[in-house]
Amino acid sequence: MELLNPMADAVYPGRTVAYTGTAGSTATWQSGPQGVVVWSTTNAYIVVGEGVTATTSSTPIPAGVPIAFKVPEGTGAPWRVSAIQQVSGGSIFAKPINIR
Secondary structure (H helix, E strand, O other), X not given: OOOEEEOOOOOOOOEEEEEOOOOEEOOOEOOOOOEEEEEEOOOEEEEEEOOXXXXXXXXXXXXXXXXXXXXXXXXXXXXXXXXXXXXXOEEEEEEEEEEO
8 A cells, every 4th residue: 555645734725525416526726736535425426637527427436435536737727626426415525645
């Protein structure tokens, strides 16, 4: 297992957002981190990127399991995490990270 290095809270704080049958999206972060750890309170579909909105075609994740995703590189544009429910609404939690 790879060690993960959480980014500074002042510049890259963790974010939380609720979702239902309508997607919820976090506030944005600036480019810099290599990835983001995401976990949810219910099974959800998520997507990570610039101006993204989750749909039922996005990546499914199980409730309560932290998963690391790569974030966009090199564009300098802000990015975010978006989620939509699989069966019931909930919340996602996201924290930008680097590897090592």
